[in-house]
């Protein structure tokens with residue numbers, strides 16, 4: 409079974425392709441340019457993006473909107489994670505966290521899939537905390553400042569941890585169960 413993943417982010421694509429391959433699903437990247445809507449809701453963004461992507465490709469396709477939500481920053485950067493990384497970077501986030509005792513945060517992903525009829529969504533969440541400094545070389549985005557709950561290493565220090573605990577992995581697992589039950 410082959411489906412399209414509409415994303416401009418090669419790292420997101422590579423992680424998803426590897427995870428879904430293990431579930432017997434082959435992914436193909438569908439790169440399309442589109443102006444993402446602004447919203448605090450990952451689901452609203454994902455639903456808008458899937459409508460645009462399906463209109464163009466007219467094939468079974470999914471999108472995934474994700475972000476890092478930091479409790480003591482009232483959920484920032486959240487749905488604006490990509491924008492915040494470009495604007496203030498990891499140093500900027502760590503600066504905003506200076507002096508904060510509460511470093512709790514979570515990653516969340518929302519997948520929206522359309523096979524021609526309905527749009528279905530799947531969510532995945534990974535709780536954890538923001539490290540004091542960036543650590544590790546693997547992964548991408550905020551991986552070097554995120555430590556999953558109950559662990560000591562950042563996602564960028566242990567890709568094995570990321571692959572079994574991440575928001576992406578959890579949302580893709582729900583998605584693949586749904587796809588495989590329809591076959």
Ligand code: ITT
Nearest residue numbers: 415416417472473474475489490493548549550551
């Ligand atoms: P597309 O919309 O084209 O798929 P994007 O990079 O703009 O690509 P998002 O709008 O979903 O994707 O932005 C999510 C941002 O959140 C992403 O750019 C990263 O900075 C961050 N992010 C998402 N998942 C992450 C992960 O697993 N590890 C680290 N950072 C992540």
